[in-house]
Amino acid sequence: MVKNSTKRYLNALRLTVEEPSFSYLAKIMNAHIFTLPFENVSKLIYYQENAWENYTPDTQSFVDNFEKYKFGGTCFTVNQKVAAILQDLGFDAYNINMGPEHIATVVRLQSEHILVDCAVSAPIFSPVRLERSDRNIYIYHDEKIVISPMDKENNLYEFKRYIKGTLTKDQWVFDAGLPRSQSYLDEMVARSHQQGAMFMSLLRLQIWQPTRNITLKNNRVRIYHPDGTTEKRELQSIEEIEEVVQHEFGLEKLPVRKAIECLEARGIDVFASLNKEEAF
DSSP: OOOHHHHHHHHHTTOOOOOOOHHHHHHHHHHHHTTSOEESHHHHHHHHHHOOTTOOOOHHHHHHHHHHHOOOBOHHHHHHHHHHHHHHTTOEEEEEESSTTOEEEEEEETTEEEEOOSSSOSSOOSOEEGGGOSOEEEEETTEEEEEEEEEGGGTEEEEEEEETTEEEEEEEEEETTOOOOHHHHHHHHHHHTSTTOGGGSSOEEEEEETTEEEEEETTEEEEEOTTSOEEEEEOOSHHHHHHHHHHTSOOTTOOHHHHHHHHHHTTOOTTSOOOTTTOO
């Protein structure tokens, strides 16, 4: 019997329960990416309200808070919840780490390892069939993702992200066949809450829409179009940020003001100049 929280998640994606298959997996991943935002608003608020390092919401709370606030999350929450939901739907799903700061999901389907990453904030809209290609390449605007095998027999693969042709720090070697224990994942989550950790030190929001990709980093919004054009705005007040989140992102329930207040309590001013590493 499928859990009620799973049915509500599927309802948010406008999907129904089906038998496990690659096509169903593809429907879920694509619908998730175009429905739930990649954001750290929830992470900042969860941490402030719960005050323990390895906290992520359970699946029921994850679904509740999407319905109530339009929370999505970062990889630390999203990919753990997606794995749990896929398990409830009958998939052989588990979490892996791709590098020290990214949790992903792998599904084993008919002996094939399939990467299902709903929170890498990259233009990967469908499951990655790791063993079926010598190179999987995904391109949108100035961004390119390359996933390549290093040792297929031992399930070792490499993930690289390029911006304008330059390799970024997102360069990971990962073992697609190594499920990580909950204690291992909890330690990763705890590190992600430390002072100075990326998603505790800035405001971050992204959503994919059918005709564009919208991102917010602190007070800077960028709208990327598939033809290569970019709209840029620097927002001057919390009210302007709220307006953009409501009207451009379509996330009128997202409590972005509360997240900004969480950052202020940590001594972080979202209107201060971004340094070169943080800038778009």
